[in-house]
Amino acid sequence: MSHQIDIEKVRADFPILSRKVNGHPLVYFDNAATSQTPKVVIDAIVEYYEQYNANIHRGVHSLSQEATDAYEQARETLRAHFNAAKKEEIIFTSGTTHGINLVANGFASQLKAGDEVIVSALEHHSNIVPWQMLCEKTGAQLKVIPMTNSGELAMDAFHELLSDKTKLVFVNHVSNALGTINPIETIISEAHKKGAAVLIDGAQAAPHIKADVQALDVDFYVVSGHKMCGPTGVGVLYGKEEWLIKLPPYQGGGEMIDQVTFEKTTYAGLPHKFEAGTPNICGGIAFGKAIEYLNGLGFENIAAYEHELLTYATEQLLAVGDVMIYGTSSEKTAVISFNIEGIHPYDIGTIIDKLGIAVRTGHHCAQPIMDYYKIPGTVRASFSFYNTKEEIDAFVQAVKRAKIMLS
Amino acid sequence: MSNIKEIQEEIVDEFAMFDDWMQRYEYMIELGKSLPLIDEQYKTDENIIKGCQSKVWVHADMEDGKVVFTADSDAIITKGIIAILVRAFSNQEPKAILDANTDFIDEIGLKEHLSPTRANGLVSMIKQLKMYALAYQTKVQ
Numbered sequence: 001m002s003h004q005i006d007i008e009k010v011r012a013d014f015p016i017l018s019r020k021v022n023g024h025p026l027v028y029f030d031n032a033a034t035s036q037t038p039k040v041v042i043d044a045i046v047e048y049y050e051q052y053n054a055n056i057h058r059g060v061h062s063l064s065q066e067a068t069d070a071y072e073q074a075r076e077t078l079r080a081h082f083n084a085a086k087k088e089e090i091i092f093t094s095g096t097t098h099g100i101n102l103v104a105n106g107f108a109s110q111l112k113a114g115d116e117v118i119v120s121a122l123e124h125h126s127n128i129v130p131w132q133m134l135c136e137k138t139g140a141q142l143k144v145i146p147m148t149n150s151g152e153l154a155m156d157a158f159h160e161l162l163s164d165k166t167k168l169v170f171v172n173h174v175s176n177a178l179g180t181i182n183p184i185e186t187i188i189s190e191a192h193k194k195g196a197a198v199l200i201d202g203a204q205a206a207p208h209i210k211a212d213v214q215a216l217d218v219d220f221y222v223v224s225g226h227k228m229c230g231p232t233g234v235g236v237l238y239g240k241e242e243w244l245i246k247l248p249p250y251q252g253g254g255e256m257i258d259q260v261t262f263e264k265t266t267y268a269g270l271p272h273k274f275e276a277g278t279p280n281i282c283g284g285i286a287f288g289k290a291i292e293y294l295n296g297l298g299f300e301n302i303a304a305y306e307h308e309l310l311t312y313a314t315e316q317l318l319a320v321g322d323v324m325i326y327g328t329s330s331e332k333t334a335v336i337s338f339n340i341e342g343i344h345p346y347d348i349g350t351i352i353d354k355l356g357i358a359v360r361t362g363h364h365c366a367q368p369i370m371d372y373y374k375i376p377g378t379v380r381a382s383f384s385f386y387n388t389k390e391e392i393d394a395f396v397q398a399v400k401r402a403k404i405m406l407s
Numbered sequence: 408m409s410n411i412k413e414i415q416e417e418i419v420d421e422f423a424m425f426d427d428w429m430q431r432y433e434y435m436i437e438l439g440k441s442l443p444l445i446d447e448q449y450k451t452d453e454n455i456i457k458g459c460q461s462k463v464w465v466h467a468d469m470e471d472g473k474v475v476f477t478a479d480s481d482a483i484i485t486k487g488i489i490a491i492l493v494r495a496f497s498n499q500e501p502k503a504i505l506d507a508n509t510d511f512i513d514e515i516g517l518k519e520h521l522s523p524t525r526a527n528g529l530v531s532m533i534k535q536l537k538m539y540a541l542a543y544q545t546k547v548q
Contacts, residue, residue: 022428344482346460351484354428362460376481377460405433406483 003304005297010386013038013293017386024356027391032176032335032382033360034226035207037290041229044289048282056281057255057272071281074288075271078236081291082221083212088270089244091237092284096203097126099222099237100170102274103199104130106247107168113139117168118161118196121147121372122175122182125365127201131170140167147372151178151327159190166196173205177366177380178327179335181205188218197243203227207384208306208333210299213238225283230290234283237274244270251276302385306334309383309392316396317381320403326369326378334383337364340399343406345379351402357395411503414495415511422515431516435487442490443497445477456531461485463532467539473498474543476536488517488529496536501544509533 011017014036019026028036048070054063056071072087079090093099111117117140119131135142143166145158153171162169169191174181184200191198199220202211206223213221220239226232239247249256249267253276258266267273294302313336317323322341339345349361362377363370370377381395409417425431445454449466456463461482468475476497480486495511496504512518512529 344461344485346482347484351432354432376462405429405436 003301003308005301005305005385007305007386007388010297011388013040014386015039015042021356021358022354025394027357027387027394029381029383029387029391029395030358030360031207031384031387032179032204032227032380034232035229035384036386037231038229038293040293041231041286041290044286045231045282048285053282055278067281070285071279074284077288077291081210081295082236082238083214084238085214086241089238089241091239091244091271091274092279093222093235093237094233094280095224095226095235096201096222097130099220099235100127100199100201101130102237102250103220103222103239103247104134105250107134108137109248110246111138111140111167114165115140115167116143116161116163116165117141117170118143118145118158118166118191119169120145120153120171120182121368122151122153122178122180123170123172123366123368124176124201124203125367127170127172128368131168144368145171147369150329151175151180151332151369152329153180153182155183155186158187162190162194162196164194166191166194168197168199170199170201172201172203173209173211174202174333175327175366175369176204177364177369177378178329178337179204179332179382180327180329181209181331181333183331184218185216188216192217204333207294208299208303219243225287225290228287228290229293230287231283234280234287236287241270244274249273249276253277255279297385305385306383309387309389310334310336312389313381313383313392313395316392317399320396320400322403326373326375335380336382337378337380339375339378340403340406343403345377347406348379348399348402351405352395352398355394355398355401357398359395411495411499411507415507418491418495419511419514428516432484432487435491435517436483437487438490438494439480439483439486439488442479442486442493443477445479449477450479456528456535460528463489463528465489465532465535465539467536467543469543469546472500472547474501474504474540476539489532491515492529492532492536496540501540501547504540505537505544 016036052063052066054067056068075087075090079087084090121144143161146154148154171182171187173184188198197219200218202221202223207228222237223235225234256268256273256276258268324339326337345361360380445464445466450464454464461480463480465478476493478489478493
């Protein structure tokens with residue numbers, strides 16, 4: 001795979017990349033937690049507050065109209081990006097967690113005791129806990145697709161778990177802790193054969209892989225803006241129209257109503273039914289800009305370049321010695337979750353931070369995965385298209401120093 | 408036996424010998440190795456200090472009117488931090504522990520660890536040591 005990423009030009013788009021941390025040039029390898037923000041997105045935020053900050057929809061004045069147009073344009077950008085059939089199927093949320101909770105809450109009215117829902121062992125806590133709560137509420141049973149030693153889903157077990165009782169399946173597209181890309185095409189089509197709906201948590205995939213929701217035939221796909229070079233506090237839930245009509249609203253309030261009397265309230269149509277209250281207007285607009293920016297680079301270029309970084313980093317890191325990498329699937333995004341024999345991940349993270357390197361340490365909100373490997377956590381380095389091989393060299397040097405200090 | 412203030416000054420003097428953070432951290436790791444280790448029977452979930460990414464266990468005993476701390480951690484830097492605290496606060500009377508301030512942490516160049524949001528839980532450790540002191544003081548009265 002070849003790419004057309006002009007790395008110097010790309011890095012110049014991100015003001016934060018030129019700062020220093022603890023006296024060293026910042027090496028930002030915590031992209032799976034949150035991505036950095038390009039100048040065009042920062043400019044969009046500033047422009048919004050300087051030029052047309054106003055509440056949207058229903059306003060008769062010009063400013064409100066401008067803000068509404070920009071916000072709805074962002075929705076259209078997101079629709080086109082995910083290839084949703086209709087704009088009404090794109091619901092703005094505060095992020096992936098909000099999107100999952102919205103769907104889980106809606107399904108409380110669709111499930112009964114005896115029904116089964118399937119989740120995977122590779123999930124983030126935010127794609128486990130809402131479903132546990134849903135099962136407690138409805139009496140449905142939660143089944144778990146186990147994982148294998150390489151950090152992949154045990155698909156044989158998945159087929160065995162599927163039955164006529166299965167009503168819902170939720171799996172992440174990419175594991176946040178390990179980077180494994182899950183075979184969601186198969187999961188979706190197999191679940192559909194049993195009449196079950198499927199929610200895919202796309203938070204970790206969306207920055208690297210462009211999902212086509214119609215081609216996938218997925219029922220729900222959720223993402224966060226801040227992992228895609230957008231701001232925090234905004235995300236998108238894609239839902240098939242038929243499902244969004246069927247599910248009850250999540251929160252009551254302004255924007256989501258049609259008629260209100262004390263006797264009876266009727267709800268607004270899609271997408272407003274699920275968008276109670278004043279939304280994150282600026283965030284939505286900036287998210288749209290971020291999507292335009294990423295598409296300007298091209299997702300094929302991004303994936304090819306990041307794959308190069310992953311291969312290089314894996315080789316260099318393994319050469320340090322005593323390194324255990326968790327998640328060794330051939331299908332993974334640019335994430336390396338690792339430990340050094342006999343050293344606590346927290347110690348490594350602390351030392352390399354002193355050298356300007358930002359990684360994440362801990363259980364990555366995926367304790368079941370850590371329990372599987374019987375480890376307290378890992379060091380996770382996650383790369384983005386604005387990272388370089390030179391940064392990987394600095395990171396590997398820092399890990400070597402940490403290893404010497406801590407052994 | 409020196410009082411808490413004197414021990415803290417001693418620690419500050421030791422750390423002042425180092426020029427950079429690496430030497431300070433290396434020394435802290437050394438101190439971790441000299442930590443009076445907690446008896447295995449007290450390494451229970453109840454004795455784990457919450458708020459740390461690594462596990463930290465602390466146990467306290469009362470000997471001749473003084474609180475004696477033992478501790479351990481699965482991370483070596485955290486072990487160094489708790490070792491510094493144990494050295495400063497162990498073998499002291501409950502009231503002295505409760506009255507002691509912790510400005511010396513700042514002076515030895517570990518200020519960054521004092522932030523309550525920092526995942527290592529230094530603040531929780533100090534709180535826990537003081538909780539033990541408070542419990543023993545209440546018992547004595």
